[in-house]
Amino acid sequence: MTKIKLRAFKISNPKLSASVSDLTQKLTTKLASSKETSERRMIINSGEANPEEDLISHHENSFDMQFCTVLRIAPGDNVPHVNDKLFKLPTFSIADLDSDKIGGSAIYKSHYYFGVSDNFLVTNLAGNRNIICLQTYINWYLGELYDINPCIAADVVNDLANVKAVTVVDPVSQEKYNKLANPSSLTEKSIHPIADFAMPYIRKIISDSSQLSDVQLANLVSAKLIVEINKPKKNDPEEVKKAYAALLKPMADLDHVVVQTRNSRRFKKGSDIVVVKEVEIDQTEEGNLNENSILQSMASFINELKNEENNLH
DSSP, rough: EEEEEEEEEEOOOOOOOOOSHHHHHHHHHHHHHOOOGGGGGGEOOSSSSSSOEEEEEEEEETTTEEEEEEEEEEEEEOOOEGGGGGGHHHOOOOOOOOOOOOOTTEEEEEEEEEEEETTTTEOOTTEEETTHHHHHHHHHHHSOOOOOEEOOOGGGGGHHHTTEEEEOOOSHHHHHHHHHHSEEEEEEEGOOOGGGGHHHHHHHHSGGGGSHHHHHHHHTOOOEEEEOOOOOOSOHHHHHHHHHHHTTTTSOOOOOOOOOESSSEEEEHHHHHHHEEEEEBBBBBBBOOHHHHHHHHHHHHHHHHHHHHHHHO
């Protein structure tokens, strides 16, 4: 058994006449009619010499949820690679990847899973990647513009309505980050690689900086991005959720986001604001994740999200 984190997202539904988004229905329909995996290959940047691609390599509909595996591949003949024959199949699994170099024009880079049902999507996409990469792929594949945003935890909405500032940092170490997140040490200096891009400007305003190396200068400088938040006139919980979902959506590594309330006493990391569930997943003898276990955990998580939403109405 191993533990993984499932991140929860909500699909915006612009159609007032419909109670849920049509993303799941359209995705399920199109995947069911797809005859070859090659039809689902999206080039990420065609201007690159060796462009990477994303594709849904495997999919199934179960427990009232569309479950998919998203594969990242790149040109090459190293291992593990994707045999060209696999692209001719309707689906293939991670276990089908070859461990030799024969017959492959693309190499495996990474993969993740997602499940979608009604207005909710859950995924084990790594925390240092934002949801925009998956949203882009889904919109490309369906030819629609869907908006997918992180779910905001209900128990922090009251605090979020009284936020004074959101600070984004890129700490060298978790220890230095913890100092920043600790209200008692907010006056301390912290060193952050985010200062690197500003180093030429810093040298211009600090006298005798030419005598210091970049490392020495970094030890004297703290760099962070602070977004000050105006106090809302109305503390509508749904509007507060939407505002912070939009704010946090493009950010990766939410552990590096510090939220300060107006009373300056409560501090939360960005990862404490969004809805994340840690689940235990069975593993194969080779150490791979049991995909049926992931599917069922995702379906259960989505049911919890649906029930919570229904209880609020």
